[in-house]
Amino acid sequence: MNALLAAQALLLAGAAACLLPMRNGWRAAVGLASQALAMVLVLAVALPVVFGGAPLEGALAWAYPVGTLKVRLDALGAFFLAWSLPMTLLGSVYAVGYLRRYFGSERHVGVHYALLNMTALSFVLVYTGDHALVFLLGWEIAALAAWLLVIWDYPNQKVRFAGFNYLVSTHIGLIFLVAAFMILYTHSGSWELESFGRWLHDNPGAERNLIFLLLLTSFGLKSAFFPFHSWLPRAHAAAPAHVSALMSGVIHKAGLYALVRFILLIGRPDEWMGWFLIGFSLLSAVIGALYTAGQRDLKRLLGYSSTENVGIAGIGLGVGCLGLAWGNPALTAVGFAGGLLHVLNHAFFKCQLFYAGGSVYQATHTVDMEKLGGLARLMPWTALAFVLGGVAMSALPPLNGFTSEFLIYSGLFNGQAIAAWAKVALAGTAAGLAFVGAVSALSITRAFGVVFLGAPRDTSVEKPQEVSRWMLAPTLLHAVGLVALGVAPALGLALVEGSASLALAGLPAGGAVDVHQPLRELSATLSRIGGISAALALGIAALWWLRSRLGGPQSSQHVTWGCGYTAPNTRMQYTGSSFSWDFSQRFRGVMVLLRRQHAPQGFFPKDAYLISDCVDAVERRLFSVINHGDESATDLSRRLKEDDPRLAFAAALAAIVLIAGLVVLSAGPLR
Amino acid sequence: MSVVILLAAHVLAVLLMPILMVGLVNRTKSWWGGRRGPKLSQSYWDLVRLLRKQPVFSSVTTPLFRAGAWVVLASSLLAAQIAPMFGALAPLQFSHDFIVFAYVLGLARIFLMLSAMDVGSSFEGMGTAREASFTAFIEPALFLLVGTAALGTAQTSFAGAIGQFQGSAAYPWLVVPAGVVLFVLLQAEAARVPVDDPLTHLELTMIHEVMVLDHSGPELAAMQYAAAVKMTMYAGLIAALLNPVDTMADPVLGVAMSVLLMAAVAVAVGCVESLVARLRMRLVPRYLMLATGLAAVSLGVAGWIAGGGA
Numbered sequence: 001m002n003a004l005l006a007a008q009a010l011l012l013a014g015a016a017a018c019l020l021p022m023r024n025g026w027r028a029a030v031g032l033a034s035q036a037l038a039m040v041l042v043l044a045v046a047l048p049v050v051f052g053g054a055p056l057e058g059a060l061a062w063a064y065p066v067g068t069l070k071v072r073l074d075a076l077g078a079f080f081l082a083w084s085l086p087m088t089l090l091g092s093v094y095a096v097g098y099l100r101r102y103f104g105s106e107r108h109v110g111v112h113y114a115l116l117n118m119t120a121l122s123f124v125l126v127y128t129g130d131h132a133l134v135f136l137l138g139w140e141i142a143a144l145a146a147w148l149l150v151i152w153d154y155p156n157q158k159v160r161f162a163g164f165n166y167l168v169s170t171h172i173g174l175i176f177l178v179a180a181f182m183i184l185y186t187h188s189g190s191w192e193l194e195s196f197g198r199w200l201h202d203n204p205g206a207e208r209n210l211i212f213l214l215l216l217t218s219f220g221l222k223s224a225f226f227p228f229h230s231w232l233p234r235a236h237a238a239a240p241a242h243v244s245a246l247m248s249g250v251i252h253k254a255g256l257y258a259l260v261r262f263i264l265l266i267g268r269p270d271e272w273m274g275w276f277l278i279g280f281s282l283l284s285a286v287i288g289a290l291y292t293a294g295q296r297d298l299k300r301l302l303g304y305s306s307t308e309n310v311g312i313a314g315i316g317l318g319v320g321c322l323g324l325a326w327g328n329p330a331l332t333a334v335g336f337a338g339g340l341l342h343v344l345n346h347a348f349f350k351c352q353l354f355y356a357g358g359s360v361y362q363a364t365h366t367v368d369m370e371k372l373g374g375l376a377r378l379m380p381w382t383a384l385a386f387v388l389g390g391v392a393m394s395a396l397p398p399l400n401g402f403t404s405e406f407l408i409y410s411g412l413f414n415g416q417a418i419a420a421w422a423k424v425a426l427a428g429t430a431a432g433l434a435f436v437g438a439v440s441a442l443s444i445t446r447a448f449g450v451v452f453l454g455a456p457r458d459t460s461v462e463k464p465q466e467v468s469r470w471m472l473a474p475t476l477l478h479a480v481g482l483v484a485l486g487v488a489p490a491l492g493l494a495l496v497e498g499s500a501s502l503a504l505a506g507l508p509a510g511g512a513v514d515v516h517q518p519l520r521e522l523s524a525t526l527s528r529i530g531g532i533s534a535a536l537a538l539g540i541a542a543l544w545w546l547r548s549r550l551g552g553p554q555s556s557q558h559v560t561w562g563c564g565y566t567a568p569n570t571r572m573q574y575t576g577s578s579f580s581w582d583f584s585q586r587f588r589g590v591m592v593l594l595r596r597q598h599a600p601q602g603f604f605p606k607d608a609y610l611i612s613d614c615v616d617a618v619e620r621r622l623f624s625v626i627n628h629g630d631e632s633a634t635d636l637s638r639r640l641k642e643d644d645p646r647l648a649f650a651a652a653l654a655a656i657v658l659i660a661g662l663v664v665l666s667a668g669p670l671r
Numbered sequence: 672m673s674v675v676i677l678l679a680a681h682v683l684a685v686l687l688m689p690i691l692m693v694g695l696v697n698r699t700k701s702w703w704g705g706r707r708g709p710k711l712s713q714s715y716w717d718l719v720r721l722l723r724k725q726p727v728f729s730s731v732t733t734p735l736f737r738a739g740a741w742v743v744l745a746s747s748l749l750a751a752q753i754a755p756m757f758g759a760l761a762p763l764q765f766s767h768d769f770i771v772f773a774y775v776l777g778l779a780r781i782f783l784m785l786s787a788m789d790v791g792s793s794f795e796g797m798g799t800a801r802e803a804s805f806t807a808f809i810e811p812a813l814f815l816l817v818g819t820a821a822l823g824t825a826q827t828s829f830a831g832a833i834g835q836f837q838g839s840a841a842y843p844w845l846v847v848p849a850g851v852v853l854f855v856l857l858q859a860e861a862a863r864v865p866v867d868d869p870l871t872h873l874e875l876t877m878i879h880e881v882m883v884l885d886h887s888g889p890e891l892a893a894m895q896y897a898a899a900v901k902m903t904m905y906a907g908l909i910a911a912l913l914n915p916v917d918t919m920a921d922p923v924l925g926v927a928m929s930v931l932l933m934a935a936v937a938v939a940v941g942c943v944e945s946l947v948a949r950l951r952m953r954l955v956p957r958y959l960m961l962a963t964g965l966a967a968v969s970l971g972v973a974g975w976i977a978g979g980g981a
Contacts, residue, residue, distance in 0.1 A: 373791070374731065376735070377731075377733055383733070387735070387785070391781065394777065394781060396775075396781060397775055397778060405770075406767065406771070409767060409770045410766070410770065410827075413767060413770075413817070413818060413821055413827060415766070415825060415827045419978070420822065420974045420975075420977040420979075421974055421978060423822055423974060424971060424973075424974035427819075427821070427822070427970055428818075428970065431812075431814045431815045431818070431966075431967070432811070433814075434773065435810060435811050437774070437777065437810065438803075438806045441803065441806070442804060442806075444781070445781055445784045445788065446800075446803070448785065449788025453733065453785065454791025455731050455791045525766070525767075528765055529771065532749075532763070532771060536746065536749055536775065536778075539745040539749065540742050540746075543745050543893075544737075544738055544741045547737075547889060554725065555726045555727065555728050556726075556728075557729070557730045558728075559729065560729040560731060560790040560792045561729075561790075561792065561885055563794050563874045572793050573793055573796060574795075574796020574797060574799075574800065578796070578797075579800040579803075580800070580804075582800065582801075583800070583804035583807070586956065
């Protein structure tokens with residue numbers, strides 16, 4: 001408790017110190033040092049809780065309208081803190097390399113570091129607060145800090161627009177959250193999440209369903225589930241790479257944390273909630289994956305893949321939810337463990353991919369795939385990081401993404417005694433997940449193949465060099481995590497076991513059956529998977545070694561076979577757009593594909609071009625509706641006579657009647 | 672004892688059958704063409720010849736290109752240890768092993784595709800794009816199929832579900848669709864007609880062949896052998912599905928029967944290849960989606976039967 005408070009004070013003090021007038025380098029150093037120290041303080045108390053220690057509780061007396069602030073750090077919060085803070089610190093280290101060229105300039109880099117500190121602070125608040133207002137405070141700090149971090153490059157109008165778009169979206173989410181909290185407060189008469197939970201647990205029915213939907217909308221907006229993701233591609237493309245990484249991998253995982261927290265508070269959710277969550281998540285996963293296939297901006301692509309991956313994690317959580325509803329320990333354990341493990345794995349590989357993408361931007365000043373190419377030979381470490389992250393993102397062994405998807409699949413193909421139609425539905429979901437896996441393999445092949453392999457496409461792009469160690473070190477540390485969690489997934493499971501146990505504890509104890517048995521089985525299964533992954537990695541290494549040892553004749557080099565064409569140039573390589581065009585065309589219903597072209601004409605054609613892009617359907621629709629609404633309002637006001645007082649009176653009367661009606665209606669049940 | 676025999680036979684079959692399968696397909700095709708055709712072991716000598724050759728690498732390639740072929744080979748061999756061939760038994764068998772099977776093959780595929788992208792040729796890019804998008808349409812079929820078999824047998828391992836499917840109530844209804852789905856999976860994964868034509872000489876119409884266009888020497892041998900291993904394991908799956916002999920009771924007869932069935936699959940592949948033309952590229956996804964749809968319907972039927980519908 002004291003350690004948590006000390007960490008918060010330290011983060012605040014560090015943030016304030018970052019703003020002091022001194023050299024930019026010192027500001028960054030102060031920010032990093034305070035963050036590292038706070039991280040150590042928090043982890044010292046959080047890690048024992050993660051590995052099965054007693055939850056940490058404490059209370060702070062506060063002034064009247066707020067009341068006692070209860071702090072509670074249980075296994076779930078501790079799990080999220082255990083990786084959120086170190087990853088934020090790594091992101092801040094990466095920022096040193098990324099913002100290095102501003103260090104000598106007039107630009108105040110301290111603000112950026114202060115905001116990173118505030119982000120870390122928001123994690124401590126959200127993941128430990130047992131008080132709705134503290135939760136909201138942390139939620140809001142995270143949102144505002146993320147917004148200000150996104151608009152680092154604020155002189156650019158596009159960046160400001162992306163930031164504003166994000167700010168509005170996240171506050172729409174806040175409205176839903178506040179609405180749910182207000183309903184819960186009126187019922188429980190307390191701001192404590194625990195008493196929210198008691199009410200939710202005891203009062204199934206329409207109102208609980210409404211609260212569930214409100215919360216799901218809010219958390220969906222936070223974590224960028226489809227169709228609440230429209231802010232995401234812009235924000236991720238506009239922000240500095242480490243901010244995109246932290247937003248996608250770490251900050252917006254708070255939405256999933258809150259989702260799990262409220263499922264645990266509900267205790268025994270209705271069956272439909274599980275199915276709804278699975279359906280909603282599958283939709284996100286499929287649409288997110290489809291959008292990754294069409295993007296030409298590397299960072300937008302990675303952004304959409306967040307939508308895909310929160311969907312995959314959500315499927316796991318939905319399975320856990322079904323397990324709780326059915327009182328089935330095996331399903332509960334595998335669902336929550338799989339979902340949460342995927343959250344962790346996603347944080348690892350997504351941050352790594354964004355860092356690698358940021359390195360590409362730093363070195364070439366563009367993230368437009370169609371201009372890049374052949375970076376692997378110039379930036380080997382960045383390429384290695386990207387391909388490892390990509391393989392993990394496609395959930396392929398032997399890396400970590402596979403382990404959590406394996407758990408989620410095994411939840412979908414469970415051998416439990418459940419209704420046949422439920423099995424059919426779950427197997428269908430698994431088939432959807434298989435589709436998602438194949439599409440993300442397509443996207444990552446396309447992204448890595450076009451950007452890093454082959455030859456450079458555009459001579460106007462600066463010839464890149466490998467980036468500085470400040471940027472490489474965090475990237476490669478994440479890569480180590482990918483491999484470690486891939487070949488030793490029991491390590492990852494150990495981190496989420498405590499949280500899954502929290503869910504299992506909510507189940508009615510069925511006689512002598514040990515509810516924790518399924519977790520031990522999972523651990524055995526995952527160790528086997530880790531063993532196979534390690535064997536696969538070793539097998540590949542052995543084959544390669546054999547090949548180079550017994551290589552036989554020396555190899556020789558030659559140009560790529562041009563299929564008989566004698567004058568190929570690098571512009572003729574397959575582009576990202578052509579790679580995915582055929583595939584995307586088949587999903588025109590959900591994707592908006594733009595194609596503008598000016599074909600060469602005449603005997604001496606001058607300018608000819610072809611531009612194709614894949615824009616967001618939801619955002620387009622959103623803007624067209626807003627535009628449309630705006631126009632109809634204008635039309636309406638034009639048709640009304642401006643100076644007719646009868647209209648104003650009538651409108652006011654209608655409003656009064658409406659409010660009175662609502663008051664009368666609500667008076668009954670609330671009393 | 673019979674377990675040991677079966678496992679040994681499985682490992683041997685994974686290593687040797689690919690050569691025989693390719694030989695049988697080619698023999699069938701030359702029979703339809705009125706030629707005598709190559710020896711059944713011809714592909715073995717082809718591999719030996721390739722292994723002795725000096726490889727030529729494209730000057731734009733990275734180490735990934737050199738590693739790619741070996742990743743593909745290692746992954747395919749590992750996957751073949753999970754797929755059942757002789758009844759409800761495989762060397763690597765545990766619950767939900769079919770997920771490992773599918774994703775290890777996924778690893779093989781992504782390295783095949785990345786190796787192809789590595790040479791920076793537009794033709795290879797085109798082949799890769801096709802492979803990547805066609806896979807997306809067929810990938811769900813395997814999971815739907817295993818879901819169907821798992822529903823019928825209450826087994827969660829690949830070998831258990833496929834090998835014991837014969838004992839389930841749904842088997843008489845679903846054996847034909849399941850066999851067809853596996854056959855289409857074989858055609859897609861092993862790059863056979865009507866999805867892909869291994870003999871075409873026009874790069875524009877190739878899928879798998881164009882991806883290995885710049886491979887040569889030992890790397891090409893690894894790629895070709897891996898493709899044959901893939902064909903073998905899907906044929907083995909069909910054999911495990913259809914084999915009427917209880918392999919545990921009578922391992923020798925069971926293995927013989929399975930090998931015969933696999934040979935029959937190879938002949939069937941050869942016949943299709945001789946009698947049917949490759950589909951137009953535009954139509955391939957529909958063909959694959961047909962298989963996926965069939966698998967989905969099978970799953971529904973299996974659920975209906977398991978729910979007490981029939």
